[in-house]
Amino acid sequence: MTSLTPGARFRKALAAHHPLPIVGAINAYSAMMAQAVGHHALYLSGGGVANASHGLPDLGMTTLNDVVEDARRITAAAELPLLVDIDTGWGGALNIARTIREMERAGVAAVHLEDQVAQKRCGHRPNKEIVSQAEMVDRVKAAVDARHDADFYLVARTDAFQKEGLAAAVERANACVEAGADAIFAEAVHTLDDYRAFCEGVDAPILANITEFGATPLFTQQELAEVGCRMVLYPLSAFRAMNAAALTVYRDIHAKGHQRDVVELMQTRDELYEFLDYHAYERKLDALFAKESDRGE
Ligand SMILES: C[C@](O)(C(=O)O)[C@H](CC(=O)O)C(=O)O
Numbered sequence: 001m002t003s004l005t006p007g008a009r010f011r012k013a014l015a016a017h018h019p020l021p022i023v024g025a026i027n028a029y030s031a032m033m034a035q036a037v038g039h040h041a042l043y044l045s046g047g048g049v050a051n052a053s054h055g056l057p058d059l060g061m062t063t064l065n066d067v068v069e070d071a072r073r074i075t076a077a078a079e080l081p082l083l084v085d086i087d088t089g090w091g092g093a094l095n096i097a098r099t100i101r102e103m104e105r106a107g108v109a110a111v112h113l114e115d116q117v118a119q120k121r122c123g124h125r126p127n128k129e130i131v132s133q134a135e136m137v138d139r140v141k142a143a144v145d146a147r148h149d150a151d152f153y154l155v156a157r158t159d160a161f162q163k164e165g166l167a168a169a170v171e172r173a174n175a176c177v178e179a180g181a182d183a184i185f186a187e188a189v190h191t192l193d194d195y196r197a198f199c200e201g202v203d204a205p206i207l208a209n210i211t212e213f214g215a216t217p218l219f220t221q222q223e224l225a226e227v228g229c230r231m232v233l234y235p236l237s238a239f240r241a242m243n244a245a246a247l248t249v250y251r252d253i254h255a256k257g258h259q260r261d262v263v264e265l266m267q268t269r270d271e272l273y274e275f276l277d278y279h280a281y282e283r284k285l286d287a288l289f290a291k292e293s294d295r296g297e
């Protein structure tokens with residue numbers, strides 16, 4: 001246990017790792033597995049909340065409540081600092097302020113707030129629309145002003161690269177930093193040189209989103225560190241792998257009438273119990289019952 005606030009724990013992890021890998025945890029149990037294998041920071045994907053918890057596409061259809069509920073489940077199950085995708089903040093300045101307060105209350109360490117229009121898209125899809133730089137700066141100011149814990153970490157995401165190019169995106173990133181953002185999420189850039197330009201042109205840590213099947217090649221942490229990136233995000237990697245495994249299992253059972261050929265794909269009961277610390281709970285239960293029966297005799 002630690003007395004540091006979630007935001008302070010995020011900052012500590014960032015200071016200790018160059019770059020800091022941040023892995024997506026689609027639910028509480030995934031967060032526990034990521035923590036158990038030694039990761040230092042977790043992520044809750046907005047696309048993931050939409051897809052996994054609601055069966056919806058990543059098109060701005062989920063709400064603050066949807067995301068904060070999933071965030072709370074993760075912060076209750078894992079100690080690691082959690083970065084949460086708050087999309088566009090779900091409204092104007094007052095809504096953004098409420099979003100930040102709710103995230104802090106949920107034990108979240110960090111959020112990223114983006115400059116797409118409310119009817120947003122996945123950052124790696126074509127035809128994204130962004131708000132003006134002035135409007136994005138107002139969003140950032142509203143978020144900065146709302147935080148209670150000065151260590152709560154605010155990442156401003158810009159989707160400007162696709163439509164306006166590198167120079168405009170870097171300029172926008174700098175405006176966000178001036179408005180108080182702690183770091184910049186440079187979304188859907190294409191090359192290591194693009195990342196280098198962000199890192200050299202912006203006086204704040206840069207986050208690289210290394211999501212699969214998108215516009216950004218799967219650069220390694222070493223490659224990204226060499227050009228100056230400070231955080232590397234894997235938003236949906238484990239989720240995509242779980243989905244592929246689950247689909248294979250559903251198909252096999254449907255086709256064959258048994259699951260014998262896919263048991264190898266599965267995590268065993270022992271492994272599950274290990275991550276959950278199941279036996280400690282059972283021992284506690286046994287001890288409680290023992291005491292009760294002692295009293296009864
Ligand atoms: C990071 C992201 O915002 C997310 O919601 O996880 C997505 C990821 C993805 O769709 O692959 C994004 O990059 O827009």
Ligand SMILES: [Mg+2]
Nearest residue numbers: 045046047085
């Ligand atoms: Mg998202």
